[in-house]
Amino acid sequence: MPSTLTDRLHSLRTRIATATARAGRPAGSVELLAVSKTFPASLIAEAAATGQTLFGENRVQEALAKIPKLPPTLRWHLIGHLQSNKIRKILPYVEAIHSVDSLKLARDIQRIATELDLHPAIYLEVNLGQESSKSGFSADTLPIHLPELLTLDRLRILGLMAIPPWQPDPEASRPAFAQLRQLRDQLTHQTHHPLPGLSMGMSHDFEVAIEEGATIVRVGSALFGER
Template identity: 55%
Template sequence: MSIQQNLEHILSRIRAAELRAGRPAGSVRLVAVSKTFPAEDVKACHDAGQRIFGENKVQEGLAKIPSLPPDTEWHLIGPLQRNKVRKALEYFTLIHAVDSLRLARFMDTVAQETGKRPRILLEVNVGNEDSKFGFFPETLEKEWPELSSLNHLEIAGLMCIPPRWKIRRRRGPISAVSGS
């Protein structure tokens, strides 16, 4: 299947899901994860109509961003280290994994210094799993007043990490079971 055909197939499935859910057509946006793919493949996907790409690492994104047209929207979907914040704020439209108040405070300071107002998602570890990053729900609730007062960040929403789900087949319907 070509990149164009694959993109059309995925978008048709998204449109069908929007319809089933009673959502307006076009209300769901696809973020194509471009990590590990060379810039030429990402460009081919852009040429097929995709405009939003997600990179896991700042450095990998910086190597691709100049290769694509300016109408490309870049999301940082992986963890962000403090030493990469300046570059991330400069090149990424949305940062998906702000996982601590400490990181948010630092980003707010850098945003003030650089005149940026980055859009961010707060990463929430809804399963309270020690092996995953993010705010535990009770920590987020406690720290929300300070997070929401950071004037140079736009908190666009939450990026939640649920526990891993296992599918068990039984006689009859399929059941989903939480577990790691």
């Protein structure tokens, strides 16, 4: 791993660009979401100084402690599980939520976004492996719920998010990434509603995810170092 944060960021951008080109996709079609959970605001500021503007946090309380300390030009996404009682606190500070894992949570975000006059972007979380430790819609139930989700007019549904079951070999995650893309295509055909976004791929497997259609990759340790 390159020794400085600036070098690591440059390396990541190069790897993302190479994987994007290898997949025959347009340059710039994949966004790097720097996962800054557990890392201090000072390190985020260092990354921002090198041109990284998009950051992801897992926990509402941690995000609320950091965001006011950093430049207002930075963009923030929430990528961890969101409890309904914390929606009101975080909604004004983030432009997207990657972890909308139930119809109830979507309805709650809709209600509070209406009260706050906000239009948050969301990704619908899919539990591809049906793992009991993870939240998310199943691939079978999401097609049933999507028509109602699309009636929630305060929510901008960008697409789908998934964290496949852990595999030490990145290639072993390829079928799961392909499955999410195929589900997205099926839902788009079913509803005639564009769902362009695929939030998938992390530090060890983002290149495979890009080859399978990821539009935003969530990278933490490969940028900031091990936690």
